[in-house]
Amino acid sequence: MEHKLLIKKASRLSVAPMMDWTDRHCRMLHRQLSKETLLYTEMVTAPALVRGGALHLLDHAAEERPLALQLGGSEPEELAEAAALGWQAGYCEINLNVGCPSDKVQSGCFGAVLMKDPDLVARCTAAMISASPAEVTVKCRIGVDEDDPADVLPRFLETVAASGIRRFAVHARKAWLKGLSPKENRDIPPLDYPLVVAMKRRYPELHISVNGGIASLEQAEAFLAEGLDGVMIGRAAYHEPAAILAAADRRIYGAAGPDSSAEDAARAMIPYIAAHVDAGGRAHSVTRHMLGLFAGRPGARAWRRHLSTAAARPGAGAEIVEEALALIPGALAAE
Template sequence: MPFTAATKAARLSVAPMMDWTDRHCRFLHRQLSSRVLLYTEMVTAPALVRGGAMHLLDYNPEEHPVALQLGGSDPEELAQAATLGAQAVYDEINLNVGCPSDRVQSGTFGAVLMKDPGLVAECCAAMRVATDVEVTVKCRIGVDDQDPEEILPEFLARIVAAGVQRVAIHARKAWLQGLSPKENRDIPPLDYELVHRMKQLFPNLHISVNGGLETLDEAEVRLEGGLDGVMIGRAAYHRPVDILGQADRRIFGLGGPDRTAEDAVAAMLPYIERHLSQGGKLHQVTRHMLGLFTGRPGARAWRRHLSEHATRRGAGPELVEEALQEVNGAMV
């Protein structure tokens, strides 16, 4: 398969997470790793094509390599949305076949599409015809009473036949009734070994595993076990320095020092200045920075200072510097 920038970066990626992986979050994550693949929150194809919500495609060029995740189930509409994503110069267009929320199900997309691999294949084929940007899929191992051992190979075979060469598999089923989206991230049991077996069945398919991975040690186990990539979600968000600050060295083999929380704060200050000058609010950025010092003395003071004061009128980058002084004071 062609090794695009996104494919190389997919050795470690930060999962698309609604309300979390917005452009401010992604810019922060890029300050900690130059290589990991970053994903947008899911953007629905109808919002772009029918709603004209082009602002949902906004991002900072420094975020590259960055992937756009789309939600939808209409091949023609997804093709149009993929075209818009390509025009915005995203490095990858990803189709969401994993989100279990009721709102997503009502739009007949997300995890419910695991029940219709033929339609998913049609969507992928239409998106591939519409753009030269690589089209990928993020899916579950199955939904409800499906037997993953039976349906996942069929699902992968259909999307591969449609031209998909890279997939991220959340190694849990999704229960479409009876579990909330949050419960669907925790309660269904993980089956990493099934994902490894899929790699054996589809040796030419680039497969990343997602779900429940908390550390780079765990990521390295999966990579050494033969998978092509690891996708980490909540751990990368809540403990970004632990995951992303060491990723360039440990996952991508680059030299140089690991990135620190202090490095990230210094890089974010001019970004915050620009955001405020364009009419933005401080808390829109700092809400993603709360976990920078997790596990270190002063972490609680850092979180408290930002949480309590970042929403006040006129708050600016000096507030972040004050919070950093609280951390430094706790380390004395």
């Protein structure tokens, strides 16, 4: 039970699971900026774990925690087995993806298309809960295609909550499964934040986080002040990690401070990059997640350019971060 209380506290602010972005290197960077924020893996499909035996997809470092595993799937027994594997691998939260609109996800009958079948989602989550002590949660949309969100979202929440789910992260856009690409699904359907707030007021016993289009810590604080339990930030946390996360521990969680800094995070990643390269990895695998670290600051363009080009050099290692730091005014003086 203690792990559920800890993960619930962490979920006041979280970085959304994003394919090809929130891998273990990205999460390690984010952890240098915030010790409290809840982080998520990229979506891992239950078939890959259960049928494919791809247990390496669960690999993570203890330093990344608090950390949640997001699963994709639609077969209750398979999801139950995957949830058990996630718990055994050290994840205290297992999240079911009911929000991704990609064609690949639809063809596998999971992601946002599952919003059309809340009874199936409830069977999946009930099986996951029975198989693992981890906190099982759901990330969903407000509806899909021609749905009326004001009608379908309450029914979805009620049906899935009856299985034992108490935490939902709600992306405040409908998913258009017909005629829009996944990229367009991030921008074109209008956001309906008031509906998500209304769901919290209608179901005060549920823990509801809002997701979608949130671009600043100020916005996150405003949503929390409105009564939502948590805020999940996606692209902004990736493209401007320091702007979102450096002050999060103090402003969202009440930590004493001082705030972290982009410079400190960059330096903290140097031994991590060195170890990754020594183990046969490429510096680029890590530094690609660091390009936005100084977003909005003098020297940010030079920082991005140097990391991008230097990481392509044969034998590039952690030294490229020190070289790029020298291009940020005042960064070396902050050592």
